[in-house]
Amino acid sequence: MLILGLETSCDETGVALYDTGRGLLAHALFSQVDIHVEYGGVVPELASRDHVRKALPLIQQVLAQAGCAPQQLDGIAYTAGPGLVGALMVGATLARSLAWAWGIPSLGVHHMEGHLLAPMLETEHPEFPFIALLVSGGHTQLVRVDAIGEYRLLGESLDDAAGEAFDKVAKMLGLPYPGGPHVARLAQRGTVGRFEFPRPMVNRPGLDFSFSGLKTFTLNTVKTCRAETGLTEQDLCDIACAFEDAVVATLVIKCRRALEQEGLTTLVMAGGVSANHKLRSQLQQAVAKSGARVFYPAPEFCTDNGAMIAYAGAQRLLAGQHDAADASVRPRWPM
Numbered sequence: 001m002l003i004l005g006l007e008t009s010c011d012e013t014g015v016a017l018y019d020t021g022r023g024l025l026a027h028a029l030f031s032q033v034d035i036h037v038e039y040g041g042v043v044p045e046l047a048s049r050d051h052v053r054k055a056l057p058l059i060q061q062v063l064a065q066a067g068c069a070p071q072q073l074d075g076i077a078y079t080a081g082p083g084l085v086g087a088l089m090v091g092a093t094l095a096r097s098l099a100w101a102w103g104i105p106s107l108g109v110h111h112m113e114g115h116l117l118a119p120m121l122e123t124e125h126p127e128f129p130f131i132a133l134l135v136s137g138g139h140t141q142l143v144r145v146d147a148i149g150e151y152r153l154l155g156e157s158l159d160d161a162a163g164e165a166f167d168k169v170a171k172m173l174g175l176p177y178p179g180g181p182h183v184a185r186l187a188q189r190g191t192v193g194r195f196e197f198p199r200p201m202v203n204r205p206g207l208d209f210s211f212s213g214l215k216t217f218t219l220n221t222v223k224t225c226r227a228e229t230g231l232t233e234q235d236l237c238d239i240a241c242a243f244e245d246a247v248v249a250t251l252v253i254k255c256r257r258a259l260e261q262e263g264l265t266t267l268v269m270a271g272g273v274s275a276n277h278k279l280r281s282q283l284q285q286a287v288a289k290s291g292a293r294v295f296y297p298a299p300e301f302c303t304d305n306g307a308m309i310a311y312a313g314a315q316r317l318l319a320g321q322h323d324a325a326d327a328s329v330r331p332r333w334p335m
């Protein structure tokens, strides 16, 4: 089955071609970061307009790359939610129109299911059942995955998502949007242990998270440094380092707890924050100690992309699912 995947839920236009027999054939991504950077965050209307400009040329590019004609396609998968309503509607309208014109089924996919299944695109991929840590700009969740479509939420952030906390801390430190990679880069030059930030909710039972207190703690540290000596470059690096350490330690503790609670030995990490090197290496070390294994997507498939949507859609289309005639986008959509 040859499936075209289209991702337009936020500020990346992602397109990919996935074949259930041969794997990923081609993919392309256009990031809108340069458009939104001057506003310090995503401007929804600008995002929608740019998806309109980029989606079709990217589809043509991916088909050409793979040497495929539209007539060879068996279906089109697109992100139906959660995300920005206008951005989602651009992808859904285009995908459904093309599917109608080409006489093939379309299917709206859950964005977080795409992230969750992204590690399946790798040659060495996890087997069910596993625990998935989903860490993106909008979500921080621990999910038990027993099969495609069989997901049980074990815990989630009660306030900010981990990526959102990275982005807000980046702003406090004077770094551009999207902040995660910038904070991580600054943290590399930080003095480990100069500041000790709290690990939120680790002393409470359960698998929920909370990152808004950590954000406030970071802001207070910034203010104290500024008042005492003026904020130096080294202060910024040390604060970034302490913040990153606290987020990573918290996520690691909860992942180990989830594996233990569910009696599983496979962990999957996905979503934008899973591109973070410190998180990847510390999770790897911690999980290996207990004889478990951790799987990640390739870095390019950690953040939003079309390949994960093509893969998730292909599995569901293969199982006989497709859009109902009155399908629409779902900006808020629990998984």
Ligand code: KG4
Binding pocket: 010, 135, 136, 137, 138, 139, 162, 163, 164, 166, 167, 178, 179, 180, 181, 184, 271, 272, 273, 274, 275, 276, 277, 302, 303, 304
């Ligand atoms: O999954 P994603 O691309 O989009 C959403 O679905 O939200 O995740 C984007 C988030 C942003 O908050 C970004 O700052 C964060 O992932 N991020 C990182 C890193 N790379 C991206 N956070 C920490 N370290 C990174 N290296």
Ligand code: ZN
Binding pocket: 111, 115, 136, 137, 271, 272, 303, 304
């Ligand atoms: Zn995402």
